[in-house]
Amino acid sequence: MALLQISEPGQAPDPHQRRIAVGIxxxxxxxxxxxxxxxxxxxxxxxxxxxxxPSVVRYLPGQGRQIGHxxxxxxxxxxxxxxxxxxxxxxxxxxxxxxPEKLPYKFVKPEGQDAASEKxxxxxxxxxxxxxxxxxxxxxxxxxxxxxxxxxxxxLHGAVITVPAYFDDAQRQATKDAAQMAGINVLRLINEPxxxxxxxxxxxxxxxxxxxxxxGGGTFDISILRLTRGVFEVMATGGDSALGGDDxxxxxxxxxxxxxxxxxVQAGLSAEDKTRLKAAARAAKEALTAASDVPLVWSHAxxxxxxxxxxxxxxxxxxxxxxxxxxxxxxxxxxAKIKADDIQGVVxxxxxxxMPQVQEAVAAFFGKPxxxxxxxxxxxxxxAAIQANQLAGNDSAGDLLLLDVIPLSLGxxxxxxxxxxxxxxxxxxxxxxxxxxxxxxxxxxxxALHVLQGERDLVADCRSLARFELRGIPPMAxxxxxxxxxxxxxxxxxxxxxxxxxxxxxEAKIDVKxxxxxxxxxxxxxxxxxxxxxxxxxxxxxxxxxxxxxxRMLLATQSALNADGQLLSAEDRAQIDSLMLALRHxxxxxxxxxxxxxxxxxxxxxxETFAAERMNHSIQKALSGQNIQNL
Amino acid sequence: MISLQASDFELFGLPTAFGLDRTQLDLQxxxxxxxAHPDRxxxxxxxxxxIAMQWSVRINEAYNRLKNPLKRAAYLCELNGAAxxxxxxxxxxxxxxxxxxxxxxxxxxxxxxxxxxxxxTALEALLEEVDAxxxxxxxxxxxxxxxxxxxxxxxxxxxxxxFIEKFAQEVQHxxxxxx
Numbered sequence: 001m002a003l004l005q006i007s008e009p010g011q012a013p014d015p016h017q018r019r020i021a022v023g024i025x026x027x028x029x030x031x032x033x034x035x036x037x038x039x040x041x042x043x044x045x046x047x048x049x050x051x052x053x054p055s056v057v058r059y060l061p062g063q064g065r066q067i068g069h070x071x072x073x074x075x076x077x078x079x080x081x082x083x084x085x086x087x088x089x090x091x092x093x094x095x096x097x098x099x100p101e102k103l104p105y106k107f108v109k110p111e112g113q114d115a116a117s118e119k120x121x122x123x124x125x126x127x128x129x130x131x132x133x134x135x136x137x138x139x140x141x142x143x144x145x146x147x148x149x150x151x152x153x154x155x156l157h158g159a160v161i162t163v164p165a166y167f168d169d170a171q172r173q174a175t176k177d178a179a180q181m182a183g184i185n186v187l188r189l190i191n192e193p194x195x196x197x198x199x200x201x202x203x204x205x206x207x208x209x210x211x212x213x214x215x216g217g218g219t220f221d222i223s224i225l226r227l228t229r230g231v232f233e234v235m236a237t238g239g240d241s242a243l244g245g246d247d248x249x250x251x252x253x254x255x256x257x258x259x260x261x262x263x264x265v266q267a268g269l270s271a272e273d274k275t276r277l278k279a280a281a282r283a284a285k286e287a288l289t290a291a292s293d294v295p296l297v298w299s300h301a302x303x304x305x306x307x308x309x310x311x312x313x314x315x316x317x318x319x320x321x322x323x324x325x326x327x328x329x330x331x332x333x334x335x336a337k338i339k340a341d342d343i344q345g346v347v348x349x350x351x352x353x354x355m356p357q358v359q360e361a362v363a364a365f366f367g368k369p370x371x372x373x374x375x376x377x378x379x380x381x382x383x384a385a386i387q388a389n390q391l392a393g394n395d396s397a398g399d400l401l402l403l404d405v406i407p408l409s410l411g412x413x414x415x416x417x418x419x420x421x422x423x424x425x426x427x428x429x430x431x432x433x434x435x436x437x438x439x440x441x442x443x444x445x446x447x448a449l450h451v452l453q454g455e456r457d458l459v460a461d462c463r464s465l466a467r468f469e470l471r472g473i474p475p476m477a478x479x480x481x482x483x484x485x486x487x488x489x490x491x492x493x494x495x496x497x498x499x500x501x502x503x504x505x506x507e508a509k510i511d512v513k514x515x516x517x518x519x520x521x522x523x524x525x526x527x528x529x530x531x532x533x534x535x536x537x538x539x540x541x542x543x544x545x546x547x548x549x550x551x552r553m554l555l556a557t558q559s560a561l562n563a564d565g566q567l568l569s570a571e572d573r574a575q576i577d578s579l580m581l582a583l584r585h586x587x588x589x590x591x592x593x594x595x596x597x598x599x600x601x602x603x604x605x606x607x608e609t610f611a612a613e614r615m616n617h618s619i620q621k622a623l624s625g626q627n628i629q630n631l
Numbered sequence: 632m633i634s635l636q637a638s639d640f641e642l643f644g645l646p647t648a649f650g651l652d653r654t655q656l657d658l659q660x661x662x663x664x665x666x667a668h669p670d671r672x673x674x675x676x677x678x679x680x681x682i683a684m685q686w687s688v689r690i691n692e693a694y695n696r697l698k699n700p701l702k703r704a705a706y707l708c709e710l711n712g713a714a715x716x717x718x719x720x721x722x723x724x725x726x727x728x729x730x731x732x733x734x735x736x737x738x739x740x741x742x743x744x745x746x747x748x749x750x751x752t753a754l755e756a757l758l759e760e761v762d763a764x765x766x767x768x769x770x771x772x773x774x775x776x777x778x779x780x781x782x783x784x785x786x787x788x789x790x791x792x793x794f795i796e797k798f799a800q801e802v803q804h805x806x807x808x809x810x
Contacts, residue, residue: 014789018796022677188670365721390670391670401661401664401665401668401670401671402670403661403664403668427691427695428691428695429693430684430687430688430691431688431692432688432692433692488688490669490684491668491669491670491687
């Protein structure tokens with residue numbers, strides 16, 4: 001008789017092979033890893049008992065590096081080689097960084113072909129050479145992977161990694177690349193606020209419309225989510241990806257310098273001074289959550305400065321930042337077409353939501369105290385762990401389905417630098433949408449497709465994602481070809497574009513993997529601009545449209561003249577020629593839509609009889625069945 | 632067996648009619664997505680993922696069409712052989728065109744107002760009028776589709792609704808520009 005097996009206490013063997021799946025919150029200031037153990041999501045500590053891993057990597061001379069707490073401890077000694085908050089640079093080019101002088105790093109342009117365009121992702125110079133944000137993130141992710149593998153003494157099956165709701169295609173792709181470098185199989189990228197809602201929704205069994213207010217170290221996200229029967233539907237997302245606790249630190253540091261009478265030394269500070277000042281401001285900020293009056297101590301130029309800061313001073317110095325949060329909240333409510341009253345609860349995420357002024361502003365706006373039952377630092381990782389557990393197939397009873405939306409509209413460039421939206425923002429994904437386009441000139445055999453992301457009407461105001469060409473279209477008259485452009489967005493929010501000429505069946509395809517993305521402020525700015533500058537846009541759009549019409553008229557007239565010019569009298573021909581010249585000039589030089597339209601009209605009017613003649617001629621030709629040359 | 636080629640109504644197991652229970656539609660959408668979403672097949676390889684993606688996309692497409700009354704009405708006309716031809720056929724009854732012109736003049740007047748509060752009030756009043764007209768035409772379309780089964784006549788209402796919605800959007804843009 002076989003002996004019965006008894007397992008160690010607390011380590012019940014699963015009936016089927018359990019896959020190790022974790023949720024990772026890859027944050028700007030710190031990162032966490034969590035997993036579902038014995039049916040409960042919990043954050044995994046390292047061997048010293050720390051749950052939080054500061055998202056900081058220090059590169060040492062020669063070889064080796066310090067990651068997390070160890071790197072933070074030495075940040076002030078070696079600021080240039082201690083890289084923090086690199087999440088802000090993910091998928092970003094050098095030109096996207098707003099104030100590089102405020103940061104202690106030496107930024108370098110990417111090498112190779114991207115260097116000339118300045119559009120490749122930036123790198124940071126360290127003692128170990130240039131490091132890209134993707135490499136630095138990969139170090140952090142690998143550290144968390146080893147932590148999980150040590151905890152379970154098993155290989156990692158896969159991970160759900162969270163990203164800010166505002167991350168565009170480039171930033172999501174960069175995050176996936178970092179995971180790949182760290183040897184992690186990405187089960188899914190999910191939005192941070194959505195992960196927080198998963199943690200709250202399942203733990204509390206709440207249904208209804210919720211707002212997730214996520215103020216982290218470097219980003220602010222607001223999401224409006226509808227929770228019903230295990231389905232998380234994102235109604236709207238918004239926020240400001242250049243607003244976070246770091247900005248509160250800076251504001252407090254500036255205020256402290258001002259009250260020390262040292263406001264003008266700011267520009268001349270060394271990297272080490274800046275790091276120390278920031279650390280002092282952060283410590284004071286954290287102390288102000290519990291106390292109303294704290295000292296801020298900072299040593300500079302062999303002198304120790306101390307100044308007392310009160311909570312009131314702190315609130316005043318940062319009121320503009322809090323106001324920016326609340327204005328993004330209002331915008332998201334408008335997008336979701338709901339009022340503050342419709343929100344049943346506000347989930348608070350991110351350590352910065354501990355600041356009393358933020359708690360008060362949220363409570364005042366929604367008319368109810370926000371939810372704080374879960375640790376705001378851990379909640380995102382916990383939600384990601386629940387999702388990971390289910391995607392790995394460990395939770396057969398799980399009934400969780402995450403329906404997500406795309407954060408920004410996707411479209412293509414049409415004549416005159418205008419954007420035609422193909423997928424509007426906040427569309428549930430996965431999705432595929434198509435639109436038919438046509439050719440602009442007679443005999444046009446190729447079509448340049450320019451894929452864009454953004455809410456504005458003009459190409460110049462949107463972010464370019466990719467360009468590709470559809471070639472081999474059989475020559476046809478302008479407007480005869482039918483080119484169907486299909487945009488497909490998968491469940492991770494990544495885009496692919498296909499174009500097919502319907503008559504000939506010629507097609508072209510591209511997976512959009514841009515080498516750079518939207519700048520931190522740009523996305524929020526673009527969304528805002530699409531509303532506040534609607535008036536300006538319309539004028540610009542009218543002029544562009546008028547120019548396109550003018551060009552089209554010129555092309556059409558020229559091709560008519562080439563075909564049937566002999567039908568015109570010398571006098572009529574001279575008149576048309578002079579009107580064409582006038583229109584060409586107006587299109588090229590005028591800034592007024594009306595002037596362009598008038599010139600177009602004049603030419604159209606003058607060619608009316610000519611057009612009628614041509615039509616007559618063609619009909620006669622068809623009737624007689626004779627070629628024009630035989631007449 | 633249901634296929635990707637099934638009509639939106641068949642796919643959602645709803646009667647092929649304009650009148651529709653929105654709650655039912657939402658529930659059905661969620662239960663279909665629950666079956667077909669690629670996340671359901673996250674550990675099952677590329678082929679399963681691709682097929683799931685196709686279905687999930689198809690379900691979202693049908694859902695977007697069914698939940699929007701104008702798109703639903705247009706789709707129902709097309710299903711019954713009455714083409715909407717929105718791009719080619721823009722001829723509308725004179726009375727309708729006159730109303731459109733009046734609205735456009737009213738919008739221009741609103742935009743010319745200097746005082747912001749007065750401007751917002753005027754724009755909101757215009758939007759309300761447009762919305763009321765939208766509701767009325769939609770009700771007529773519903774009757775033509777579900778009671779009379781006169782799809783050719785319904786096409787006229789669908790086109791009118793397209794004009795009205797486009798105009799309502801312009802008024803909304805005007806309002807957005809105020810804030």
